[in-house]
Amino acid sequence: MPASADIRAFNAAVQSGDYRAAVIAANETWPSIDRNGPDAVSVAREFGWVAMLAGQPNVALVYSKFLVEQGPSLARPDTAPAVSRVLHDWANLSVAPTPQARLQLLASLQQRGAATGRDLISARAAHALHAQAIAAGDWVQAYDSALLAIRFLDELGARSPPSRYELRRGVAVASFMRVKSPEAYNALYDVAAELADQVVATPPGPARDRLAGEYFTAVAWGDVMHGALPAAVRKATPDRRNSVRQLAEVLYPAxxxxxxxxxxxxxxxxxxxxxxxxxxxxxxxxxxxxxxxxxxxxxxxxxxxxxxxxxxxxxxxxxxxxxxxxxxxxxxxxxxxxxxxxxxxxxxxxxxx
The missing domain is CATH 3.30.1150.10 (Fusion Protein Consisting Of Minor Coat Protein, Glycine Rich Linker, Tola, And A His Tag; Chain: A; Domain 2)
Incomplete structure (x- = not known):
């Protein structure tokens, strides 16, 4: 990135986790960025990404629109146009959460998924789409977006963060809401069992608290799903609530x-x-x-x-x-x-x- 005072302010704000301050620094820096310079694409994408982290999708659209509309024709063209399109459609969905915006983001994510790569933007965008699809009751879209998010996390090498367990739960729930099957129920309780082991192996603190939250959510959803199985199927499907490690004594020792x-x-x-x-x-x-x-x-x-x-x-x-x-x-x-x-x-x- 160009060595300027504003860029240094942006970097310092990002490193401290103050994304709103980073957005202010980005907005002050952007007018001085040479649009045909070697850093224009990477700066715009970073600014747009941080604006999304700051919860300011309208600002992110300024940078993503530049990438989508001008990126291919720059002196140094955008080498990751699929990621830029994902950023743009994610920001657009955050501004206007419509069914059409969800469909557009899913299409962009699928295009990004057609190639290998490593980027946080696609993982977060797919996760955001998954949440919106669940809120809308679009179980097919919730299923597809969760699988994409898991794939993007795996490409990053993040194979066991709480968000990945959340997405695996989302896959099981979305599958169950389409077809009330014991396979989806068991897949969810498999997640709960893994989470229980992770909680036991994690020292007390925020990381364990987040894993515990995912554990309780998986257990509750699993119990609800078992109760919703067709009667004959439920009778033939073992209730797994007592087979998974209980965490009361781990989290709140008497x-x-x-x-x-x-x-x-x-x-x-x-x-x-x-x-x-x-x-x-x-x-x-x-x-x-x-x-x-x-x-x-x-x-x-x-x-x-x-x-x-x-x-x-x-x-x-x-x-x-x-x-x-x-x-x-x-x-x-x-x-x-x-x-x-x-x-x-x-x-x-x-x-x-």
């Missing part, structure tokens, strides 16, 4: 003598299922909410944290008013045990009940 087991605790009294808002995207599916709650000595819970609400947030919203009335007790018949200070509580919503 105090006391480690030789004693962790106490099993539950609600002291039942409550009426509050129902939930119907979401057309997820017809034929029930729901599941998993909470982490602080356990108080007086039999109450505090500081309820929603770990996941699947397949949508309507289930957690339906439970919100009930949480203050919950009381806990140690399940009867247990030997001496350690009472946890944090409890993981799961609620299932079944259709018709």
């Amino acid at each position: 105090p006391g003598d480690p030789a004693l087991p962790r106490c099993r605790i539950g609600l002291a009294r039942e409550f009426k299922n509050p129902g939930f808002t119907f979401e057309p995207r997820f017809r034929d599916l029930g729901g599941e909410v998993i909470y982490a709650l602080d356990v108080r000595p007086d039999g109450t819970f505090a500081n309820a944290r929603t770990l996941v609400s699947a397949p949508h947030n309507g289930f957690a919203n339906a439970m919100a008013g009930l949480i203050p009335g919950w009381r806990w007790r140690v399940d009867p018949g247990q030997p001496a045990c350690r009472t946890p200070t944090t409890h993981i509580l799961t609620f299932e919503f079944a259709l018709g009940r």
